[in-house]
Amino acid sequence: MIGERRTAYWFVAPASLLLFVVLGFPVVAAILGSLNFSWSGGASASLKAYARLWTDAEFIGALRNTAILVGGIVSLHLVLGMAVALLLNAEVRLRWLFRMLAILPWTMPDVIGGIIFRFIFDTLYGGLNAVALALGWIEQPIDWLGRPGLALLSLIMAETWRGYPYVMLILLAGLQAIPREQYEAAAIDGAGWWQAFRYVTIPGLTTMIIIAVVLDAVWQCRLFGMVFGMTGGGPGQATQNLSLFVYKQYFQFFDTTYASSAAVVLAAILLVAAMPYLRVTLREKE
Amino acid sequence: MPRARFTWLSLYVALVAMALYNLLPFFWMVSSSLKTDLEVTSFPATLLPRTLTTDAYVRIWNQEGFPQYFVNSIKVSAATAILSVTAGLFAGYGFSRFRFRGKNALMLVFLASQMLPGVLLVGPYFKMLSLAGLYDTHVGLILAQTTITLPFSVWMLKGYMDTLPIEIDEAAVIDGASRAQCLLYCVLPSILPGVVATMIFAFLLAWGDLLWALCLINDPAKQTMTLGITNLVGQFRVLWSDVMAATVIGCAIPALFYLALQRYLVQGLAGSAVKG
Numbered sequence: 001m002i003g004e005r006r007t008a009y010w011f012v013a014p015a016s017l018l019l020f021v022v023l024g025f026p027v028v029a030a031i032l033g034s035l036n037f038s039w040s041g042g043a044s045a046s047l048k049a050y051a052r053l054w055t056d057a058e059f060i061g062a063l064r065n066t067a068i069l070v071g072g073i074v075s076l077h078l079v080l081g082m083a084v085a086l087l088l089n090a091e092v093r094l095r096w097l098f099r100m101l102a103i104l105p106w107t108m109p110d111v112i113g114g115i116i117f118r119f120i121f122d123t124l125y126g127g128l129n130a131v132a133l134a135l136g137w138i139e140q141p142i143d144w145l146g147r148p149g150l151a152l153l154s155l156i157m158a159e160t161w162r163g164y165p166y167v168m169l170i171l172l173a174g175l176q177a178i179p180r181e182q183y184e185a186a187a188i189d190g191a192g193w194w195q196a197f198r199y200v201t202i203p204g205l206t207t208m209i210i211i212a213v214v215l216d217a218v219w220q221c222r223l224f225g226m227v228f229g230m231t232g233g234g235p236g237q238a239t240q241n242l243s244l245f246v247y248k249q250y251f252q253f254f255d256t257t258y259a260s261s262a263a264v265v266l267a268a269i270l271l272v273a274a275m276p277y278l279r280v281t282l283r284e285k286e
Numbered sequence: 287m288p289r290a291r292f293t294w295l296s297l298y299v300a301l302v303a304m305a306l307y308n309l310l311p312f313f314w315m316v317s318s319s320l321k322t323d324l325e326v327t328s329f330p331a332t333l334l335p336r337t338l339t340t341d342a343y344v345r346i347w348n349q350e351g352f353p354q355y356f357v358n359s360i361k362v363s364a365a366t367a368i369l370s371v372t373a374g375l376f377a378g379y380g381f382s383r384f385r386f387r388g389k390n391a392l393m394l395v396f397l398a399s400q401m402l403p404g405v406l407l408v409g410p411y412f413k414m415l416s417l418a419g420l421y422d423t424h425v426g427l428i429l430a431q432t433t434i435t436l437p438f439s440v441w442m443l444k445g446y447m448d449t450l451p452i453e454i455d456e457a458a459v460i461d462g463a464s465r466a467q468c469l470l471y472c473v474l475p476s477i478l479p480g481v482v483a484t485m486i487f488a489f490l491l492a493w494g495d496l497l498w499a500l501c502l503i504n505d506p507a508k509q510t511m512t513l514g515i516t517n518l519v520g521q522f523r524v525l526w527s528d529v530m531a532a533t534v535i536g537c538a539i540p541a542l543f544y545l546a547l548q549r550y551l552v553q554g555l556a557g558s559a560v561k562g
Contacts, residue, residue, distance in 0.1 A: 004384075005387070007384065007465050008385075011465070015373040015440055022430060023402065023407060023433055025410065026406070026411045029413070092301065107544040109536065110496070111515070112533045112536050113311075115519055116533055119318065119530065125526060129331075130333070218401055224405070224496065228516070250405070250409040259409060263403065263406035266405070266406065267403055267406045270401045274401040278398060278401075281397060
């Protein structure tokens, strides 16, 4: 039985109202703000802020850092997530224990993860240099977070650790949905482990891989706490991503027009990136 | 059988390697928090504390404001969880049980709003709050967190409701129940585990937030846990044993909640993402 239309609106109204007021207004305000539009009609609307973005080396750097971080982190998440999902999908004893351990990094709030890794990568007091020195891998302590390239790499390593269980969980759910008969049929046909993986697992997992990669990429594009806690965008602006760039422009330099234009660019990137996910989800819901 | 035994063994070796990889940063955090402040700044660093001490925990807990951060975080996260699940329950029911004009568009808006970056919203929202006189209040922060957790609450709860047969509602309506009674007395009890899972997700998302608290809270007495810990590092001299003790406290609640919830995690995450 399908309910009456008018009742339906009462049910969805409170949530919709919240969404339109708390998220809708800021979105409209940010877009108008980025165009330097004002209701009182003082300054005239213009695209100046957007034009400035493309000539600003700091913005281009933030864009580049975001791309490197997202590319590095998401691909490592996919590899690690897939490997661990396959391990956890096997029939082993103590599976519940291993599954708990597998989720653990993801339970850590990202800024706390950033702070802990800042300490681990510390030149003098950090655990990483201590272990590497003790094992004789290096002779001098390495200044991980003080050199631009290394700092970016350290950030990728830290967020790879913290975030991969999320991808793993989505892939694990996909693995469990693949019917066992398909593997049995493949085994009867004489398929080995690799062939079963290549011709049964991967095709059965395609949708979930797309979802995992898209959602993870969206999360990583917005990465804030981890960067803020671990490097604060430094050294200089070497690890500053778009989120941090917008935050600084808005809340430290109070250049709201400029900050909004960069934020709108980030939002546009995210919505385009999320398209495959939105389409898959809405299609499945019908 | 030697081949089978080899496969079996390598499986466990891989699982143990995974466990070690996941636990190492936790180990470092806990180990450092139990060191003396002299040892934590010795070079090269020691892996295990030479002398065990809980001084750092005592210091951090007695530090002005720290227990307050804890209380603030619980308050903000709990209010967020309750509000977003309440609003989500009604909206989820509307989406699950009714057909109405604009339904698909509205569902798309809920889904797409999750893709918006926080930094786009937080600036204008900050201005809105200042105009409304709600800047630097927990109400303003809770309202923001609620709206952020709302879309996935709606989608998750709708997913749980879709698994219930619609006949339940029909029977209740024939017996003279209103739609709201239907939701509260027939649907809600059947999906209670799902409701609890959704609530805990919302709680933890709010607990882990830094950006919104950073931009909307100014008064040190109103800071949340994550913000308080972040400011601890921003201070002139970082005392790592104290900071690590603080992070242990900050990590404990989410870790315990997630582990208690892990049965729902796989369904919850992927279930709300693809399946109905």
